[in-house]
Amino acid sequence: MSEETYTTNLDSCNPSDCASCTANCSSAGGKNQGTIPNVPNPTIKLTLDDDSVLECAVLTTFPVEDFGEYIALVPLNENGKNKDGETYLFRYAEEGDNPVVSNIEREDEYMAAAEAFHDFIANLKSEEELSKEDEK
Structure with a gap:
């Protein structure tokens, strides 16, 4: 991917809501916070170095x-x-209401992001765990 940043309009709640949501909204998993919501994920198109587009x-x-x-x-x-x-994995920011995605250039920064993402995935609840919680 080239070194410029990319922006897109996402037609749903802010993607960061799912990782750190405290609003308990249904699109972020409702009472099942800490899970990836079972709704279609928004998409973003990246322009690669060869000018091809990857969704x-x-x-x-x-x-x-x-x-x-x-952002993952x-x-x-x-x-x-x-x-x-x-x-x-990329850096994520917002300019106004537009998300901005950019490359991670430093190895220490990438390793920290990869470890944090791994921890996020490791702490997700399985469908079985969610079903047991729903039964309570």
């Missing part, structure tokens, strides 16, 4: 202490699917 689903945004906010994107194939589980 990605926004998985979540998340903070990284001492570095800032980051899942690349989609021509059918809108991702079968290999690959995930891309």
Whole structure:
């Protein structure tokens, strides 16, 4: 991906809501906070170095202490699917109401973002755990 930043309009709640939501809104998992909502993810289109365009689903945004906010994107194939589980991490910011995605250039910054994302994924609840909580 080139070094410029990319912006897009996302037609749903702020993606960072899912990572740190305290509003208990239904699109962020309702009472099941800390889970990836079972709703279609917004997408973003990235222009790569060769000028091709790659559509990605926004998985979540998340903070990284001492570095800032980051976004996890899942690349989609021509059918809108991702079968290999690959995930891309980028810096995330907002300019006005527009999200801005940019490359992570430093290795220490990338490693901190990758560790924070890993922790986020490790703390997600499974569908089975959510069903048990619903029964209570």
